[in-house]
Amino acid sequence: MLLHEFDPNPVAVINPSDIHAPVADCPKVAVSCFERKTFGRMVERLGAEPFALTKCANMEIPVFRAEYKGIEIALYEAYVGAAGCVGMLEDLFAIGVEKLVLFGTCGVLDRSIKHCGIIIPTAALRDEGTSFHYAPPSDEIEVNPKYREDFIEILDRHKCGYTMGKVWTTDAFYRETAEKTARRKASGCVCVDMECSAVAALAQFRGKEVFHFFHAADNLDGEAWDSRGLSQDSNITGRDKAALLALELAARIA
Numbered sequence: 001m002l003l004h005e006f007d008p009n010p011v012a013v014i015n016p017s018d019i020h021a022p023v024a025d026c027p028k029v030a031v032s033c034f035e036r037k038t039f040g041r042m043v044e045r046l047g048a049e050p051f052a053l054t055k056c057a058n059m060e061i062p063v064f065r066a067e068y069k070g071i072e073i074a075l076y077e078a079y080v081g082a083a084g085c086v087g088m089l090e091d092l093f094a095i096g097v098e099k100l101v102l103f104g105t106c107g108v109l110d111r112s113i114k115h116c117g118i119i120i121p122t123a124a125l126r127d128e129g130t131s132f133h134y135a136p137p138s139d140e141i142e143v144n145p146k147y148r149e150d151f152i153e154i155l156d157r158h159k160c161g162y163t164m165g166k167v168w169t170t171d172a173f174y175r176e177t178a179e180k181t182a183r184r185k186a187s188g189c190v191c192v193d194m195e196c197s198a199v200a201a202l203a204q205f206r207g208k209e210v211f212h213f214f215h216a217a218d219n220l221d222g223e224a225w226d227s228r229g230l231s232q233d234s235n236i237t238g239r240d241k242a243a244l245l246a247l248e249l250a251a252r253i254a
Contacts, residue, residue, distance in 0.1 A: 003129060003132040003137065004132070004137045006132060006133070006135065006136045006137060007133075008136075010205070010206075016090040016091055016093065016094035017094055019091070019094070020054070020091050020094040020095050021094075021095075022094070022095060022096045023051065023052050023095045023096050024096075025051075026051075026052070026074065026095050026096030026097060027065060027072045027073050027074040027096075027097070028096070028097065028098045028099060028254065029071070029073055029074070029097070029098070029099045029100075029101070029250045029253060029254045030063075030073065030074035030075065030076055030092060030097045030099070030100050030101070030250070031073055031074070031075055031076075031100075031101045031102075031103075031243075031246045031247055031250050032075075032076040032077070032078040032089075032092075032100060032101070032102045032103075033077060033078060033102075033103055033104060033243065033246070034077075034078045034080055034103075034104030034105070034195075035104055035105065035232055035239065036077065036232065037232040037233070037239075038232065038239045038240065038242070038243055039075070039077045041236075041240060041243070042066075042075060042243050042247075043064055043066070043075060046066035046067070046068060046075070047066065048064035048065060048066035048075050049064060049065055049066075050062035050063065050064050050065075051063060051064070051065045052095050054076075054088050054091040054092065056079075056084065056087065056088070061076065061077055061079070061088060063075070063076050063092065063095065064076070068247045068250070068251050069251045071250075071251045071254045073247070073250050073251070073254070074092070074097055076088075076092055078102060078104065078195075080194065080195075081171060081194055081195065082128040082129070082130040082131070082169070082171050082194055082195045082197075082198035082199075083129070083130045083171070083198075085194075085195045085198065085199065086130050086134075086195075086198050086199060086202045089199065089202060090202070090206075093206055093208055097208075098208060098209065099208070099209040099210075099250075099253055099254070100203075100208065100209070100210045100211070101210075101211050101246045101247075101249050101250045101253075102199060102210060102211070102212045102213075102246075103212070103213050103214065103215065103242055103243070103245075103246045104193075104214065104215075105214060105215060105216070105217035105218075105230065106119060106167065106191040106192060106193040106214035106215075106216060106217060107176075107191060107192045107193070107216075107217060107218045107219070107220045108190065108191050108192075108216045108217075108218070108219050108220065108221060109168070109181060109184060109185045109189050109190055109191055109192060109220055109221050110163070110185070110190045110191075110221055111219055111221040111222060113163050113190065113191070113216045114216065115216055115217070115228055115229035115234070115235055115238065116215045116216060116217075116229060116235045116238030116239065116241070116242070117161065117162070117163060117215065117216040118155060118160055118161070118162040118163070118213060118214070118215055118216075118242065118245070119162065119163045119164075119165070119167075119190060119191050119213065119214040119215070119216060120144060120148065120151065120152075120162055120163070120164045120213050121143040121144060121164075121165070121166065121167040121191070121196055121212060121213070121214070122142070122143060122144065122148075122164055122165060122166065123140045123141065123142055123143055123166045123167075124140065124141050124143050124166065124167045124168075124169045124196040124197035124200055125139060125140055125166060125167070125168045125169060125184065125187065125189060125197065126138065126139065126140065126141055126169060126197040126201075127168060127169055127170040127171075127172075127197075128169055128170060128171035128194070128195075128197060128198055129171065130171075130198035130201070131169075131197045131198040131200070131201035131202075132201075134198070134201035134202050134204070134205040135201040135204055135205060140166070140197075141197050141200045141201055141204070142200065143167070143196060143197075143200045143212060144200075144210075144211055144212060144213075146209055146211070147209070147211045147249065147253055148211075150249060150252055150253065151211060151213065151245075151249050154245060154248045154249055154252065155245065158241075158244075158245065158248075160241070160245065163190055164190075165188060165189065165190035165191070166187070166188045166189045166190065167189060167190070167191050167192065167193055167196050167197075167214070168184040168189040168191070168192040168193075169192070169193055169194060169195065169196045169197035169198065170192060170194065171194055173192075173194065176192060176220060181220050181221075185221070191214060191216065192220065193214065196212055199212055200212070209253070211249060211253075213242075213245075213246075215238060215239065215242040216229075217229050217230045218230045
C-alpha cells in the first residue's frame with residue numbers, strides 16, 4: 001500500500017525553503033483560523049497588517065502581524081482540507097513561525113455537545129492521506145501533547161466548559177456514512193474534522209509546537225444530519241469567544 005511507504009528523510013525534492021525565505025522579524029507565535037468571517041473580525045479588531053504572503057496555484061493568503069497584550073503575534077487564515085492546510089502551514093513555518101494555535105469548527109458525534117462548545121482533541125484517527133507522508137503508518141496520532149493544561153486553565157478562567165476526546169479526521173466529508181460514523185463514535189471519537197491528524201503529524205515531523213482546538217458546529221449524531229450552527233453568521237459571540245481563547249493561549253506560550 002502506497003500510504004505505508006513513509007520516508008523519514010526531512011529533505012524532499014521540493015522544500016518550503018526553496019520557495020520561502022525566513023522573514024527576519026516574523027513573530028514566533030501565530031494564531032490561525034479556518035473561518036473567513038471570524039478571521040476577518042480578528043484582523044479588524046486587532047488592527048493587524050500584512051507582512052508576508054503564502055501562495056498556491058489558485059490563491060494567495062497573506063500573513064498578518066498584530067499585537068495582543070503587548071505580544072507580537074502572526075495571524076493566518078488556514079486552508080480548509082488536510083493537504084492544502086499542511087502545505088500552507090509548511091510555508092508559515094518556513095518564514096519563521098515556531099508555535100501555532102489553530103482553531104475552527106467541527107462536526108459533533110455526541111449530540112450533547114452544544115453549538116460552539118469547545119472541544120480539545122487528544123488523539124486523531126487518520127482517515128486522510130497527508131499525515132502518512134509525515135509520520136509512520138498508524139490508526140491514530142497523538143494531538144496536543146503540550147499546552148493542554150495551559151489551555152484548560154484559560155478555559156476555567158473564562159468560565160468555559162469543554163469536552164476532551166478523539167477526533168475523526170477525514171478528507172471526504174461527503175463519505176461520512178452512517179456505518180462509519182457509528183464505528184468512529186464507538187472507538188471514542190467525539191467529533192469529526194478534515195485537518196487535525198495531518199497537522200499533528202506535520203508538527204511532530206518538523207519539531208514545531210501546535211495546539212489545535214475546535215468549537216462545535218453541525219451534528220452527525222442522529223438519524224439525519226443537522227447543520228445546526230454551521231453557518232459562519234450563527235452565534236458570532238461564541239465564535240469570537242473561541243478566537244479570544246486562541247489569542248489568550250498564544251500570548252501565554254509566546
